[in-house]
Amino acid sequence: VNICNRLILIVIAFxxxxxxxxxxxxxxxxxxGVTMMDKQVKRAFLGKIKQWKNGVSVDVCLEEANExxxxxxxxSVLGKTPSAYKAYWNxxxxxxxxxxxxxxxxxxxxxxxxxxxxxxxxxxxxxxSVPDNVTVLGER
Amino acid sequence: MKQLHLDCxxxxxVLVVACQQQASAASWDKVSLNxxxxxxYEKTISGDDEEDVNGSFDLDLxxxxxxxxxxxxxxxxxxxxxxxxxxxxxxxxxxxxEYGFAEYTINNLLRLxxxxxxxxxxxxxxxxxxxxxxxxxxxxxxxxxxxxFGNDIRFYPRWVxxxxxxxxxxxxxxxxxYDLQLSNGESEDDDANPFEEDxxxxxxxxxxIRVTPGEGIRVGVSFYDDxxxxxxxxxxxxxxxxxxxxxxWDTYDNIGVEAEYxxxxxxxTVATGSEIERSGLTLMxxxxxxxxxxxxxxxxxxxxxxxIDDDEATKTVAGINWMVEQNMYLKFEVDRVNTQDNNGxxxxxxFTEFKASLSIGF
Numbered sequence: 341v342n343i344c345n346r347l348i349l350i351v352i353a354f355x356x357x358x359x360x361x362x363x364x365x366x367x368x369x370x371x372x373g374v375t376m377m378d379k380q381v382k383r384a385f386l387g388k389i390k391q392w393k394n395g396v397s398v399d400v401c402l403e404e405a406n407e408x409x410x411x412x413x414x415x416s417v418l419g420k421t422p423s424a425y426k427a428y429w430n431x432x433x434x435x436x437x438x439x440x441x442x443x444x445x446x447x448x449x450x451x452x453x454x455x456x457x458x459x460x461x462x463x464x465x466x467x468x469s470v471p472d473n474v475t476v477l478g479e480r
Numbered sequence: 481m482k483q484l485h486l487d488c489x490x491x492x493x494v495l496v497v498a499c500q501q502q503a504s505a506a507s508w509d510k511v512s513l514n515x516x517x518x519x520x521y522e523k524t525i526s527g528d529d530e531e532d533v534n535g536s537f538d539l540d541l542x543x544x545x546x547x548x549x550x551x552x553x554x555x556x557x558x559x560x561x562x563x564x565x566x567x568x569x570x571x572x573x574x575x576x577x578e579y580g581f582a583e584y585t586i587n588n589l590l591r592l593x594x595x596x597x598x599x600x601x602x603x604x605x606x607x608x609x610x611x612x613x614x615x616x617x618x619x620x621x622x623x624x625x626x627x628x629f630g631n632d633i634r635f636y637p638r639w640v641x642x643x644x645x646x647x648x649x650x651x652x653x654x655x656x657x658y659d660l661q662l663s664n665g666e667s668e669d670d671d672a673n674p675f676e677e678d679x680x681x682x683x684x685x686x687x688x689i690r691v692t693p694g695e696g697i698r699v700g701v702s703f704y705d706d707x708x709x710x711x712x713x714x715x716x717x718x719x720x721x722x723x724x725x726x727x728x729w730d731t732y733d734n735i736g737v738e739a740e741y742x743x744x745x746x747x748x749t750v751a752t753g754s755e756i757e758r759s760g761l762t763l764m765x766x767x768x769x770x771x772x773x774x775x776x777x778x779x780x781x782x783x784x785x786x787x788i789d790d791d792e793a794t795k796t797v798a799g800i801n802w803m804v805e806q807n808m809y810l811k812f813e814v815d816r817v818n819t820q821d822n823n824g825x826x827x828x829x830x831f832t833e834f835k836a837s838l839s840i841g842f
Contacts, residue, residue, distance in 0.1 A: 388648045388655065390585045397552035397585070419695065421771045423803055424732040427613065430807075430841055434610030435598060436557045436579045439512050439547035459552075 364405070364413040365467050366477040367451075371458035372396055377417075377478040384461050385418055386428070387438040392459055400441040401462040403450055413463045416480040515544040518611040520837040527831025529817070539565040540837070541609055543578070553585045561609065578609065579639070583646075593644040596675050600644075600659035600688045601636045601702040602724045602740050604762075608638070612841030615766055615776050615801045617811050622760040622780035622795065623724070623740045629793050630784035630823045631758060635722040635742050636704035637666040640684060641675040655692040661685070665706035666720075680717060682707040690726075696736075698728040704744075718748040731768075738764045757786040772803040776813075784824060791822040799835075807841040 366381060368374045373394040374381065383389045384398045391397055405413070410422045418425060432438045444450040447466055454460040455471040467476050523535035541563055548556040559578035566573035581595025598606040608619040621629040642663030649656055664674040665684025672679040684707075690700035702724040707717045722744030730736035743759040760783075766776035780795040799813025813835050821828035 383648075383655075388657075389588050390591065390648075391588055395587075420732050423771050423806070424730075426806060430610065430613040431607050433514055434516065434545060434559070434613050434841075435606035436545075436559065436581070437606075439549065439555065439557070440514060442512070 362406075362409050362412060362465065363479050364409050364416075365464050365479045366417065366461065367454055367464055367467065367470065367474050368461040368477055369454055369458050370473050370475050372398075372461060374461065374477065375475070381461065381477065382418060385441070385463075387432050387441075396459040399453075399457040399460040401450060401453055401460060402441050402443050403447070403462070403464045404443055404445045405463075405465050409465050412480055417463070510549045512547045513544065514547075514842055515542075516610060516612050516839060516841040517542055518609075518837060518839045520617060520835065523834050525814075525832050525834050527817075528829035529826075529831035529833075532833065541611065543609065555583045555585075557581055557583065581644075587647075589647040589649050591646050593646065594642075596639055596641045597644060597661065599636045599638060599640050599686060599704065600646075600661060601686060601704055601722070602688070602700075602742065603726050603728060603738055604740070605636070605638065610841075611837060611839035612807060612809055615764070615774060615811075616778060616797060616799060617813055617835045617837045618815075620740070620760075620762040620778065620780050620795075622782040622793075623742045623762045626758070626760055626782055626784070628825060629760075629780075629782045629795075630791060630819070630825045631782070632824065633668075633720065633746055634666075635724075635744060635758075635760065636686060636720075637674075637684075637706075639675070640665065640686070642683070653693075656689060658687065658689040660687040666708060668708045680707055682717075688724075696730045696732065698726075700726045702726070702742075718746060721745050721747070733768050736766045736768070738762070738766075756784075759783050759786070766801075773800065774802075775800045788822055790820040791824065793817065793819040793823050793826060809837075809839045811835075811837045811839070 366377060372392050373396065374392060380389060385400055389398055414420050414422050414425050420428065429440055433440050442453065444453065447464065447469065450462055450464055451469060451471055451474065454462050454474050470476060518540040520538040520540045521535065522532045522538065524532045541561055543559065543561040546558045550556060558580045561576050561578050562573065564573035566575045568575065577596060579597050581593050581597050583591050583593045585591045600606065602623060604619045604624045607613045608624055619625065627634045640661050640663030642661060644659065644661040646659045647657065663684045664678040667674040667679050669679055684705065686704040688700055688702040690698050692698045704720065704722045706720045708720065722742055724740060724742040727737065727739045740762045746756040748754050761781045762778065764776060764778035766774050768774055776799055778797040782793050784791050796816045797813055799811060802810045804810055815833045815835060817826065818830045819826035819828055
């Protein structure tokens, strides 16, 4: 019986789907006037708006995250896979419609960009060192 | 000696200022450099066309896209392309400014543009050479390059040089975007350069509006209107009017559809007493087999002149687009072309081609 119980526990343990613990965040410069994750945030990441409601210019940036983190951000915030997002931006970029989002390899660079650009809005994987004038809009 | 010393100081000061200006001009945080590379293989595998019976490698494109955000409102966009392994000394290949324009943002609803731009018409013209942005290897002949499918004159020119307005907006839950362009239009005279001067008295006008009524769905209408000189008829003019409707649907994880129908006239009644009515159709269905594998099927049809019997051409394309890794795409496809005897380009030739391409974007 004991062995059977152990076997059942092992089977149950392996049956539980792997849970993703990575968290992704959207951060913005406070001067953008954006205070919540609304439709405008999604439109900004899709290059559909150039200015926030207060007239400040939109600057989108992305962190070079790993595949799991990218999947999480693109699917939960934008409703697209990373490759679909790339394909979408390829069309905007090469048709001359818009310049692509800036991409940063390090947290420090990204946060310093958000802090320096009034209309910056960015996807990041950590909020360990958030400058005073940067707001964390939400996490996924 | 004192005067010389003073002069040196002035020169030094000027140099310092000049160097500061140069440093500002080379501020790379305002510049983004992107582009793409496209390498292709084509072989005619059956039929009447003898152009590529040996199979050909083609260094199709090396392309650089430069965006400079000069201020928060002012953007300079330039796309430079080198086609078919350009070697100008041997008169091989082609080099072109695909676009070069300045864009000034008033607000989300209004951005003003000036320069050489792609003609904003339909689905494909603005992305026609950007292979990483296209599922297929080539853009549709029927609605984008009809001058290579039986017509003498395209529905609209590939580029226009002039001024434009563009913008994005929302009405309720629906999103929309629009484009308007006023330009020199096209020139029939090969010696004239429409990107430098207009050889006729009327400007070309074109526009497009697209509406997104739901996630992944976009419908749009376009128009192009122009007059051109006809050098074979003592400078008499003829008028081009084209109208298009388009439909795009992409779920990003399942099936997708792109459809475009263009119709219009070339009115030559002043010059030759005739008018051509023509129409083209493109219909493509694709399926996201996985995030990286997308098979597609496209059908194209062109009636170059409604008054001429047996001049139609059709093309069927079946292929697959494989994203090997981020921004690296391999494409394989088979193209079948069928034409009728009075078709101006192929004169009844039917043939099948195999095509493969490697495209890389950055």
